[in-house]
Amino acid sequence: MSDDQTPVFQIQRIYLKEASLEQPNSPAIFLEQQQPSVDIQLGVEAKGVADGVYEVAVAATVHTKIGERTVFLVECKQAGIFEIRNLPQEQMGPIMGIACPQIIYPYLRANVADVITRAGFPPVHLAEINFQAMYEQQQAQQQDDAPRIVTA
Template sequence: MADQDTNTQQESQDPSFSLQRTYVKDVSLEMPNAPQIFLEQEAPSVEVSINVSGQQLADTVYECSVTSTVTTRISDKVLYLIEATQAGIFEASNIPAEQLDPLLGIVCPTMLYPYLRANVADLINRTSLPPLHLAEVNFQALYEQRLEQLAAEQNKNDSGIVLPPGVTRQ
């Protein structure tokens, strides 16, 4: 009987991570120059930006969002603009603090991105324009790039003087 209690306690202390739900948080499609732009013969240029964000909802519950903005232009006219945010609710318990940020910044977006890609492809398909499929994204590289940018900003603003907690620079 004591072994069962020990096993139950051990299981409750083991790290656990799971995806609880995925959902479209926001989506918009704009075609501001239709129908005249359909007469253009040039190939469109495509610009894609990706952003990852997250927040803690409860003690062990987190929301992660991946936002994509796709702007397609012919010359200087917008053919279409798509903004889509795919979100998910994740449960993460007993995860060491130093592993939680990479989990939310790399693993969660990697799990959500295929849903986002499918939603964007579906929106474009509904415009009757040629399909566009978003390329794969290396979220680990994006995460590391973000860390380097934060470190560079911190070093740029750092005068080398270490202040005690609670004291601000003037």
């Protein structure tokens, strides 16, 4: 194998791409004694930015409410730039859907907890995620949604 065909997987940069915090009912919400409900949504996206260079981002939305009133809403997107070259095409999906998010996610968890703490609330620690199971579920969903060709 020649050197120019050697597989390459390198982290170029990990960065906080986006972070927002809303606490529309402060300061009154700080006086509430009731436990809030917490809704957490996660997503992964990947796109090419140059030849052999990809951006992968993991986004989290944490929405806490007491009844219908928002305690706080945090949206955070952690991203990474990865150089990925000379890998078989069938490995690209798992690399960008499993390996890269696993590298990025600890940074996202820390940033979400930090933003919430700095807002004056106890931190919300995002649970560990099985990105392989998440990826496989997305692949199965895409296959289920694929148009079917029916012949008579």
